[in-house]
Amino acid sequence: MTRKLFGTDGVRGRANTDPMTAEMALKLGAAAGRYFRRDQSPVHRVVIGKDTRLSGYMIENALTAGFTSTGMNVLLLGPVPTPAVGLLTPSMRADVGVMISASHNPATDNGIKFFGPDGFKLSDEAEQEIERLVFSDITPAQSENIGRAKRIDDGRFRYIERVKGTFPQGRTLEGLKVVIDCANGAAYRAAPEVLWELGAEVIPLGVSPNGFNINDGVGSTAPGAAAARIRETGADLGICLDGDADRVILIDETGEVADGDQIMALFADRWAEEGRLKGHTLAATVMSNLGLERYLNDRSIVLHRTPVG
Incomplete structure (x- = not known):
């Protein structure tokens, strides 16, 4: 069909x-x-x-x-x-x-x-x-x-309680200043609330939706706004979500956007050490770079590439 x-x-x-x-x-x-x-x-x-x-x-x-x-x-x-x-x-x-x-x-x-x-x-x-x-x-x-x-x-x-339940007991985000850019989208209330309840100092961005401004100059497709706010406020971290909050862009304390392949590599490495990486395999798209494949190969982790679109 x-x-x-x-x-x-x-x-x-x-x-x-x-x-x-x-x-x-x-x-x-x-x-x-x-x-x-x-x-x-x-x-x-x-x-x-x-x-x-x-x-x-x-x-x-x-x-x-x-x-x-x-x-x-x-x-x-x-x-x-x-x-x-x-x-x-x-x-x-x-x-x-x-x-x-x-x-x-x-x-x-x-x-x-x-x-x-x-x-x-x-x-x-x-x-x-x-x-x-x-x-x-x-x-x-x-x-x-x-x-x-x-x-x-x-x-x-x-949902907030479920998300907080994934955070290790006895640990908090106290002392961490976080810029959270919600793209004027679905997480405009949930994301800042989760971070605040876990103890972070929260600097919200893209949390005033009006029906028309979702993803408009903010969020994961426009991380420059969050990067500028990090540099202005001296924040430790920036988190940029998209309109429905199922993807994320991370920014470091200097305002530099973290490479997605590097983030996946860090997660795969940690989960492999903890025995949590199913099949000792990381699934990524064909857009992932050769550096990710070499990094994983050095750690005996299989990279499975999937098509885009």
């Missing part, structure tokens, strides 16, 4: 232009709802998060209508990072999770990304079947079986 909707990271496009229209979001919600309601369980749930784009309201409501029309109950998280949807989908016993975002792209774009009940991206086969259902006749639920929608006000706090 030739794909018409799904790309490498869900369905994306310019907001209010095919395929990123309210009509298509409605059909996608109904198709995904029908796909995940294949068993006879009496309760079916979907968790929906979004970033701060203006079009998120339109797409969120359309998806909700589609899912509830097939009998799915919808739990609305509001603006949360993409990883929050991955974490909260299984913890809230949902059948499927959805993130409404176009990641690092401009505010005029948007996208819909699905997660399975395990919190991971759907398989190609699942996406193909949902796409097939979009272009077929979907039988709606009986009127007495229409789903409900509920806004989850503490979704961000649940």
Whole structure:
């Protein structure tokens, strides 16, 4: 089957232009709802998060209508990072999770990304079947079986607690001054709160979303703003996120952007020492440089390159 909707990271496009229209979001919600309601369980749930784009309201409501029309109950998280949807989908016993975002792209774009009940991206086969259902006749639920929608006000706090739980007990970030650039996106509240609660002195940037300024001169696609703030304030570290906070750029105390391959090498080295590196293998894209491969080879770590796009 030739794909018409799904790309490498869900369905994306310019907001209010095919395929990123309210009509298509409605059909996608109904198709995904029908796909995940294949068993006879009496309760079916979907968790929906979004970033701060203006079009998120339109797409969120359309998806909700589609899912509830097939009998799915919808739990609305509001603006949360993409990883929050991955974490909260299984913890809230949902059948499927959805993130409404176009990641690092401009505010005029948007996208819909699905997660399975395990919190991971759907398989190609699942996406193909949902796409097939979009272009077929979907039988709606009986009127007495229409789903409900509920806004989850503490979704961000649940995610914050999960993130903090990964930090070693008995350690804090006290004495560390951190510039955190949230790109006016999904992590504009969660990221500064996590750092502050762990003890850091937080210098926030890109935390005033207005629906149009996501990724606009701030965030991981424009780390210069954070670098300048580091030099102005004497901060120890800069962290730049993108619109949905699933990618990061790190900046050192001099305002220099850290090379991504170097960061991956450091993580791989440490995890290999701790026995946490699965298969003693690091997966990176074909864009990673030869220096990373040589560094890992010297430490008997396998580099697996994957295609981009």
